[in-house]
Amino acid sequence: MRVAIAGAGAVGRSIARELIENGHRVLLIDKSASAIRPERVPDAEWLLADSCELSSLEEAKLDKCDVVIAATGDDKANLVTSLLAKTEFGVPRTVGRVNHPNNEWLFTEAWGVDVNVSTPRIMSALVEEAVSIGDLVRLFTFRQGNANLVEMTLPVDSPFVGTPSGLVPFPDNCALVTILRDGQVYTPDAEQPLESGDELLFVVAAEVEEELEKILSPTSHGR
Structure with missing residues (x-):
């Protein structure tokens, strides 16, 4: 796979x-000469160019890329790079770095972004995941399909502690992906009972997240 990365900083x-x-x-790709340091990643190709310029992206042969990652520290540059990659070069997959949380709403397919990665949101989700029991925590949003990767640590008072996962009435458009228990990763088994403290990972449609949380942790829901 050929990948172009706009922004040759630390990220x-x-x-x-x-x-x-x-x-x-x-x-x-980076427009700053001081950022072009091939010795830091010797196996990569390097290009001194502005990824917001169409001529620069033509020089980079973006039409031959499978993925473009816009990873600069400037949200405007990341949006423009993603849009040009998608609309002018037909790149199959674009990933946009969100630097400022107030700009996250812009990083959508309308701007050519297939997947946005927001560092503030990820850090917030990781903090919530570490301290929350019984609350549904959104870890990642899949732009295509309107689905999210969510996590819940099953509380001791959940009505489904001890219930085989196959008998839990999960809502439609919801799939239990894996169970993390005692440092081990388990593939969901319809006959395997859920235990309090299990970390449950789901891929779920946004509109049924609230229903899922209410089913698994009714006493925590909405508190």
Whole structure:
């Protein structure tokens, strides 16, 4: 897979290293000459260019890329890069970094963003996930399909503690993906009883999140 990353700062370089380790070809793009440091990621391609300029993206051969990641520290640049990648070059997948939480609403398919990654939201979700029991915590939003990855730590007073997961009346448009228990990852088994303290991961439609929380943790819901 060929991946172009706009923004060769600490974030862009870290992403590049991970992708290269996984066997992908990576191009790092930055408009600042001081950011072009090939020795920091020697296996990547490097390009001194402005990712908001159409001519620069043509030079980068974005039409040959499978994924474009807009990872600069400027939300406006990330939006423009994503939009050009999608509309002018037909890149199949775009990922946009959200630097300021107030701008998150802009990072949608209307601006060419398939997936947005908001650091403030992720950090907030991780804090909630670490301290919340009985509350549904949204970890990640899938832009395509209007679905979210959510987590709940099953409280001791849940009516379904001890109930096989196959007998729990989960709402439609909801799938139990995995169960984390005692440091182990379990594939959901319809006959396996749920235990208090289980971390349950679901892929669920946004409109049924409240229903799911109410089913599993009625005493905590809406508190």
